[in-house]
Amino acid sequence: MPRLRKRFFNRSVHEVAPELIGAKLLFNGVGGLIVEVEAYHHTDPAAHSYNGETERNAVMFGPAGYAYVYRSYGIHWCLNFVCEEAGSASAVLIRALEPTDGLAAMQRRRKTDDPRLLCSGPGRLTEALGVTRAHNALALDAPPFELWAREREVEIASGPRIGITKAMELPWRYGLEGSRFLSKPFRSLP
DNA sequence: TGCCCGATTAACT
DNA sequence: GTTAATCGGGCAA
Numbered sequence: 001m002p003r004l005r006k007r008f009f010n011r012s013v014h015e016v017a018p019e020l021i022g023a024k025l026l027f028n029g030v031g032g033l034i035v036e037v038e039a040y041h042h043t044d045p046a047a048h049s050y051n052g053e054t055e056r057n058a059v060m061f062g063p064a065g066y067a068y069v070y071r072s073y074g075i076h077w078c079l080n081f082v083c084e085e086a087g088s089a090s091a092v093l094i095r096a097l098e099p100t101d102g103l104a105a106m107q108r109r110r111k112t113d114d115p116r117l118l119c120s121g122p123g124r125l126t127e128a129l130g131v132t133r134a135h136n137a138l139a140l141d142a143p144p145f146e147l148w149a150r151e152r153e154v155e156i157a158s159g160p161r162i163g164i165t166k167a168m169e170l171p172w173r174y175g176l177e178g179s180r181f182l183s184k185p186f187r188s189l190p
Numbered sequence: 191t192g193c194c195c196g197a198t199t200a201a202c203t
Numbered sequence: 204g205t206t207a208a209t210c211g212g213g214c215a216a
Contacts (some may be wrong), residue, residue, distance in 0.1 A: 038197070046197070048212090056211065073198050074209030080197085093197055123198050163197055183198095 004147040006065030009140070013039045013083040013090040018158070018174045020081070020092060022150030027129040029146075030102030032119060034094060035176040036183055038161045040080070042089035045166040049089035059137045060089045067145065069126070069136040076123030079131050081140060095162075095173075096120045098181040099128070121183040157186040 004023065009016055017039040025031045040047040048057045048070065059068045060082055068080040068091050080091040097119035099106055106118045106128040119125040126132070140147055155177035160168055162184060175182050 040197075048197080051213075054212065070197085071210055073196065074211080076198050078197065095197085121198070161197070165196080 001151050002149045003141065004149055005141045006063070006139070008149075009064035009081055009083045010085060011064075011083065013041055013092060014172070016081070016083045017092045017172070018156050019150075020094075021156050021174055021176050022152070022154040024100070024146075024148040024150075025094065025097060026101055026146040026148075027131055027135075028102075028144040030105045030129050031146075032097040032100040032181075033150075033176075034096075035098050035179040035181045036094075036096035037174050038093040038095060039172040039174070040091050040093060044170065044172075046161065046164040046168075046170075047090070049091075053089070057089070060091050062086055062137075065140050067131075067135055067138045067140060069131060069133055071133065072123060077126040077132050078122045079126050079129075093122060094125060095122045096175075096179075096181055096183045097125055097128075098176075098179060105130075116181060120181050159186045 017037050020034050020037050023034050042049040049060045053061045063086040064083050066082045068082055072078045079094045082091050084090045099118045107113050110118050110128050118128045157175045157177045158171050159173050161173045
């Protein structure tokens, strides 16, 4: 199972996002299989980078293969992977994992044993893994991060992104079809 | 400077 | 179904 390097992320965010489904994300050895992501591009009104560079989103304007961590609603941390060439300011939001590694650490941080409440949501995921602002701008192909390409082909669902009010029509949320670890189900196909 | 809102979650009714 | 928790950006004044 090959390790994902910076080169993997240096492509269109719309290619990278679906390919992350089924990949394994570990942070200090704790994590699981990515089952849900969303793509954000700087031409997209819902993206943090849409209105230009600020102190918060600066890492989005740098090279691909780095972590962008931001504070959401003043409470939670959210983890993104920066994609495309430097200046493109696009990223993939990691929204949910199927927990596989370091269950005890995740249960302790999340204060629950329910596997579906450990990493099913962007804020829950970062709490379970211990990701905070301190890890903003870290490389994704070096400790404490470990990313491994998926081992098998998977069936990918897509649909509208969650929790946004701009560009709601863009179906840039991707997930593992049928997974019980999604933050919300995808509407089944017609 | 002040005010509103957001890539959320959990604990309510 | 509703609401509180709480921080940074954007925009009006």
